[in-house]
Amino acid sequence: MITHSWNSIKLVFRQGTFVxxxxxxxxxxxxITPVVIxxxxxxxxxxxxxxxxxxxxxxxxxxxxxxxxxxxxxxxxYAGGAAALGTGLGALLAWIVARTNTPGKTLVELMPLYPxxxxxxxxxxxxxxxxxxxxxxxxxxxxxFFGIEAQPFNAFSMAGMIWVFGLACVxxxxxxxxxxxxxxxxxxxxxxxxxxxKPANTMLKITxxxxxxxxxSAFVLNFLRGLRSFxxxxxxxxxxxxxxxxxxxxxxxxxxxxxxxxxxxxxVLVALSVVVLLVYVRATRFSERYATITGKGYRVKVIDIxxxxxxxxxxxxxxxxxxxxxxxxxxxxxxMIPYFDYDTFMKFPSNMVFTNYxxxxxxxxxxxxxxxxLVLSTTIAVVTVLAGIVMAFTIYRTRAYGTKxxxxxxxxxxxxxxxxxxxxxxxxxxxTPLYNSLWALGLGLFVAYFPYAFRNASGSxxxxxxxxxxxxxxxxxxxxxxFFKITLPILKPAVGGALFYIFIEAIxxxxxxxxxxxxxxxxxxxxxxxxxxxxxWAEAAAGGVIYLIILIIAVSVAKFAFKMKFSL
Amino acid sequence: MAILKVDGLSKRFKDxxxxxxVTFEFDSGILSFLGPSGCGKTTxxxxxxxxxxxxxxxxxxxxxxxxxxxxxxxxxxxxxEIGFVFQNYALWPHMTVFNNIAFGxxxxxxxxxxxxxxxxxxxELVGLKGREDRYPSQLSxxxxxxxxxxxxxxxxxxLILLDEPxxxxxxxxxxxxRLEIRRLIKxxxxxxxxxxHDQEEAxxxxxxxxxxxxxxxxxxxxxxxxxNHPAHPFVxxxxxxxxxxxxxxxxxANGSCxxxxxxxxxxxxxxxxxxxxxxxxxxxxxxxTGEVRLSNEKFSDRADNVLVGRMTSREYRGGLTxxxxxxxxxxxxxxxxxxxxxxxxxxxxxxxxxxxxKSAISLIVGS
Numbered sequence: 001m002i003t004h005s006w007n008s009i010k011l012v013f014r015q016g017t018f019v020x021x022x023x024x025x026x027x028x029x030x031x032i033t034p035v036v037i038x039x040x041x042x043x044x045x046x047x048x049x050x051x052x053x054x055x056x057x058x059x060x061x062x063x064x065x066x067x068x069x070x071x072x073x074x075x076x077x078y079a080g081g082a083a084a085l086g087t088g089l090g091a092l093l094a095w096i097v098a099r100t101n102t103p104g105k106t107l108v109e110l111m112p113l114y115p116x117x118x119x120x121x122x123x124x125x126x127x128x129x130x131x132x133x134x135x136x137x138x139x140x141x142x143x144x145f146f147g148i149e150a151q152p153f154n155a156f157s158m159a160g161m162i163w164v165f166g167l168a169c170v171x172x173x174x175x176x177x178x179x180x181x182x183x184x185x186x187x188x189x190x191x192x193x194x195x196x197x198k199p200a201n202t203m204l205k206i207t208x209x210x211x212x213x214x215x216x217s218a219f220v221l222n223f224l225r226g227l228r229s230f231x232x233x234x235x236x237x238x239x240x241x242x243x244x245x246x247x248x249x250x251x252x253x254x255x256x257x258x259x260x261x262x263x264x265x266x267x268v269l270v271a272l273s274v275v276v277l278l279v280y281v282r283a284t285r286f287s288e289r290y291a292t293i294t295g296k297g298y299r300v301k302v303i304d305i306x307x308x309x310x311x312x313x314x315x316x317x318x319x320x321x322x323x324x325x326x327x328x329x330x331x332x333x334x335x336m337i338p339y340f341d342y343d344t345f346m347k348f349p350s351n352m353v354f355t356n357y358x359x360x361x362x363x364x365x366x367x368x369x370x371x372x373x374l375v376l377s378t379t380i381a382v383v384t385v386l387a388g389i390v391m392a393f394t395i396y397r398t399r400a401y402g403t404k405x406x407x408x409x410x411x412x413x414x415x416x417x418x419x420x421x422x423x424x425x426x427x428x429x430x431x432t433p434l435y436n437s438l439w440a441l442g443l444g445l446f447v448a449y450f451p452y453a454f455r456n457a458s459g460s461x462x463x464x465x466x467x468x469x470x471x472x473x474x475x476x477x478x479x480x481x482x483f484f485k486i487t488l489p490i491l492k493p494a495v496g497g498a499l500f501y502i503f504i505e506a507i508x509x510x511x512x513x514x515x516x517x518x519x520x521x522x523x524x525x526x527x528x529x530x531x532x533x534x535x536x537w538a539e540a541a542a543g544g545v546i547y548l549i550i551l552i553i554a555v556s557v558a559k560f561a562f563k564m565k566f567s568l
Numbered sequence: 569m570a571i572l573k574v575d576g577l578s579k580r581f582k583d584x585x586x587x588x589x590v591t592f593e594f595d596s597g598i599l600s601f602l603g604p605s606g607c608g609k610t611t612x613x614x615x616x617x618x619x620x621x622x623x624x625x626x627x628x629x630x631x632x633x634x635x636x637x638x639x640x641x642x643x644x645x646x647x648x649e650i651g652f653v654f655q656n657y658a659l660w661p662h663m664t665v666f667n668n669i670a671f672g673x674x675x676x677x678x679x680x681x682x683x684x685x686x687x688x689x690x691x692e693l694v695g696l697k698g699r700e701d702r703y704p705s706q707l708s709x710x711x712x713x714x715x716x717x718x719x720x721x722x723x724x725x726x727l728i729l730l731d732e733p734x735x736x737x738x739x740x741x742x743x744x745x746r747l748e749i750r751r752l753i754k755x756x757x758x759x760x761x762x763x764x765h766d767q768e769e770a771x772x773x774x775x776x777x778x779x780x781x782x783x784x785x786x787x788x789x790x791x792x793x794x795x796n797h798p799a800h801p802f803v804x805x806x807x808x809x810x811x812x813x814x815x816x817x818x819x820x821a822n823g824s825c826x827x828x829x830x831x832x833x834x835x836x837x838x839x840x841x842x843x844x845x846x847x848x849x850x851x852x853x854x855x856x857t858g859e860v861r862l863s864n865e866k867f868s869d870r871a872d873n874v875l876v877g878r879m880t881s882r883e884y885r886g887g888l889t890x891x892x893x894x895x896x897x898x899x900x901x902x903x904x905x906x907x908x909x910x911x912x913x914x915x916x917x918x919x920x921x922x923x924x925x926k927s928a929i930s931l932i933v934g935s
Contacts, residue, residue: 013621013642467658473645474617474652475672475723485671489662 016479017400024394027387028409031447034424035412038270041427042263058264067243074158075244075272078233079226081162086169087219091177091211093170093319098181099207100305102312107320108174114324115171117551119508121525122544124235125532126327127164129334129541131155137330140342156240165232167323169222176218180211186301199303213283220280227273228417230511235532245269246419246511253423253515263427266420274415331548335541356542366543369522372438374550376523377506380445385498387446388453392461393487397469398479410454418448418511426515436518444512449502460494461487500558507554508547569631570595571727571759572616577625579611579783586611587622588783597775598753600762604806608783609763613729616761617652618645630726646675651720651728651758655735657712659704659719665691666700669719676723690722691715693752710741717749721756728753728760734769746773767807771795779803797930804854804932811900815853815931817845827931829853833896838872839929852932857903859928862891863921873929875900875922893920 042058062068097105130137131153142148154160188210192202233247245265252262305312336352337344344351360366391410395403413421425444429435464487472482488495513523524547531540558564572594579587586608601609614620616627618634626636629650634643659668669687678686691697694714704712713733720728733749734742750773753760764770770777771791779787779794779802786800798804805812815827818836825841828834837853845851861867867874877895891902900922 010621465656465658467654467656468660470617470619470645471652471654471658471660471719472671473619474648474650474729475719476646476675477671478644478646481675486660490660492662 013399016482017394017398020390020394020398020479020483021400023387024391024406027391027450028406030443031409031413031450034421034428034444034447035416037428038263038266038416038420038424041259041424042267044260058260059267061261062264062268067248071243071245071248074237074242075227077158078161078165078237078242078244079223079229081158082165082169082226083219083222085162085166086222087173087176087215089166089319090170090173090175090218091215092315094174094177095181095211096312096316098178099301099303100309100312101302102305102309102316104313105316108316111171111174113555115168116504116555117548118324118327119525119544119547119551120168120229120231121235121508121510121529121532122331122548123168123327124164124231125528125537125540125544126330127160128155128235128532129330129340129537130326131160131163135341137342137345154240156236156242158240158242160240161232161236161242164236165226165229169225170319170323172222172225173215173218176214176221177211180214181207184210203303217280217283220276220283224273224276224280227269227276228419228511230417230419230514231529235529245272246417249417249419249423250514253426259423259427262423266417266423269417270415270420273417277415328548331541331544334538335545337538340537340541356538357546360539360542360546363539365519365522366524366527368520369517369524369527370546372441372522373507373524376438376442376445377503377509380442380449380506381499381503384446384449384453384502385457385495388450388455388498389457389461389488389491389495391454392457393483396458396461397466397482397487407458410458411451413447414451418444418509419514421447422512422515436521438521441513441516441521441523444516445506445509448509448512449505452505453498453502456494456498457491460491464490496558496562496564500554500562500564504551504554507550570628571630572599572761573626573628573631574612574616575626577612577615577622577627579608579615579620579622581611585783587615587625590625590783590785592778592785592788594759594761594776596759598750598760598762598773600764600770600774600777601780602764602767602770602777602806603780604765607780609765609780610731611783612780613731613761613763617650617729618643618648649723649725651723651725653713653716653720653728653730653733655732657704657716657733657736659712659715661704663703664700665696665702665704665707665715668704668715669700669722672719672723686722687718690718693721693756694718709737710745713737713745714748717752721752721758724756724758726758728758730760730762732763732765734764742769749773779806781806798854798932801852801854801932804852804930809857809903811855811857811898813853813855813898815851817847817849817851817931817933819847820845824926825931827851827853829896831896831898832875835875835896837924837929839926839931842931842933845931845933849933851934854930854932855900855924856928856930857890857901859925860900860902861923861925862893862902862904863923864918866921867923870923873924873926875924876919877922878917879920893922895922 044055065071093108093111096102097108128136131139133139133151133154133156136153136155138153139151142152155164184207189202189206192206197205228246230246230250233244234250237244238247238251245268249262249265249269252258252265333345333348334340335356336354337348338351338353338355388410391406394400395406422444425440426435429440434440468486468490469482472486477485508525509523510525510529513526514529517523517526524543528540528543528547531537531543570593574593575591577587577590578585584606588608590608590612601612603609611620615622615635616629621642622635622637624637626638627634629648633639633641634648635641660671663671666687669690670683673683673686687700688697691700694717696711696714696718699707699711704715707715716733730749734745737745746769762770762773774791777787777789777791777794778785779800781802787794787798787803789797789799794803795807798807801812804810813829813831815829815837818826818828820841823841824838825845826836826838828836839853875895877893877900880892880894880899882892883890887905889904891904892899893902902922
């Protein structure tokens, strides 16, 4: 029997849920808006800002596009190839570091640092400078030193795209596989030895098969990153006329100004992402069942691989050169020569100048962009992490109804490539005063990074025993005391990590910001992207080095002031 | 004045009745809720604390209504002025021992000097003087338990609730702590509710015990009454140390009665007669294992309540030994002390005589 008094009791029992619920609803609303808009606009016609009736025209055009099948094929080959290269190499490096006596493996042990220091766009710039067909450093070197005229390297080819993005996929493969190899239950191998299996056979039949689920998870996640990636398809694919979905969305929006078409392509891309995401969820569930890691924390035995250790050393060293050293060196050198061509490059350091830095730092669009990216990424990191904690708190720590919905909303942006969110926000804000303001940009970054903050906070909150909250209640605490004095302080280590991660990701973001910037409201990484597209390569490199310095400072602050660890 | 009054409390979790019309009153002292896991004892405790919302019924602490579904009253947990000691201690890991204990006092806007003196005196009470700057992770399990207790006692509640507080400690420490907890609670003279599934713990710590099963109260009595006069077969079997058989009352006279036990080959046993029992009633016969004697000779001094059987096994438990003797179709367990002569009884083929004292038998009529 529902009576008035019963309702009032339940109100008391569920008290303290209103403020968290309201905050979560606001965050949820901000997330769901661009998502709904993208869906809606894909079903309407008309120019930006107007919609003229429901229609399937956009989809008809998308599926009638004779490029669609090659485009789908390109997307698959590019994402699959890069994921295979990156995950495989990462796994190999993880095994070498964890299980072999390879000399010089310390070169790889700081792996978690490399993706932090090297923004994706910088990697693309460095490798284009190296691999470009005519002006590229490597092709010219082959000609100069070996007389090879064929110009075998081409940054603007599928192979070039796979190579560059594949290298960007290595850290994730490494980080997924290292714990598997490192805390592998030794008794699994030992029982194989007892059964008569020699080390090599044990490695093949026991160790590697047990790592397959983690390998698959890493592969699928890298594949998803490939589908969503923006810089490589636009900077390398478009000049080589290799079209994938992301670059097509960008073209429809930025060049053709056709929002209906852009959103229709987006929806296809989202559908693909959802499928891959579901595969990923299944894969991680499977690998949890396959888990060989127990809480016992033993160290596995390092195996003496004899003369093979020189082969593994070579692998480590070549990865270090290609993945880390060469791009850094190229970028730094190019930033300090008057302009980029092969001959000028080879004269370094006799022609060292800092004019590129002066030019870049005098350029108002770079200065405002730099300032905006610093301010926005700091603000967004704080706001996103806090909102993520509040939403996770609402779901797991209050007695509010319908919190499952928040769980869904909080994870939703993962299915949306950042560029697609950006498309949605352009459409939302067009014609409002918020268009051409930093608010739109901030909101875009917030939505794009919210799932990371949210998943991080949920993971940590469910690990805090509920009795700690209840103990506070019975000793006189209301919800705000529980949130500020118990939950938040206990979450501190996790909060620090998430703040740092989102700051690092946001400050070098291109794919959310690219459609939301405007004169006077620049975003640093987008400015560099534009420099590069118009051929100001040396200036782009100088700007990149400035960002590199900022990232090094951020890492040092995190390491020394907040005691964050960058190796496993 | 009753410190606690619970009336018609019911609570359902999906298909499970966690509490089924629970009603009782408790004046003062230490009261245990005893029962197997899933019997509703923790739900009852959490409802009293306001952490669980019952479907029906009411709860009053010190004559003040805290929960009343019918009247639409629900006092939130932070206003109930109770103490609560959790199973996993629930010490806040980011606060020192001092701050853990001071937490509730600060929320009550107690002056700093007073907070300090209260924290330190409650720490002294639990024997952890000088540990106030430690973090919970730097303490042993037993010490954490004491801090959790001190944290609740510092608030000087009228009633302290303890939810299986000793279940994470090892056996030896558990025995030590249960005496300690009883001593402390008696010393500060407050009332306590104590949830446990361990009957020995319930008996040693409390002044009264509520035995629960399936969300219902089966018996509410003093520990010795529960042991000697179980009111329900489940109580007898949960308390243990007894053999349970079906019986039928044959005759009643002069405060004694004769009960026939089919499982013992129709043997008659004489026992004290429970009130309002009449011939023909069916009953459960509870035979306490520690009050039975064994012999391989006929007992010369007694004729009543002597059964004949065969020894089937013997379990040596250190100080005590359990003998299992097959009588009719039932096994009867006899626990003997190390120095009792009966331990020397040998041989599987010889008849064993089992003498059951009248006072070793309780009858539960009507079941």
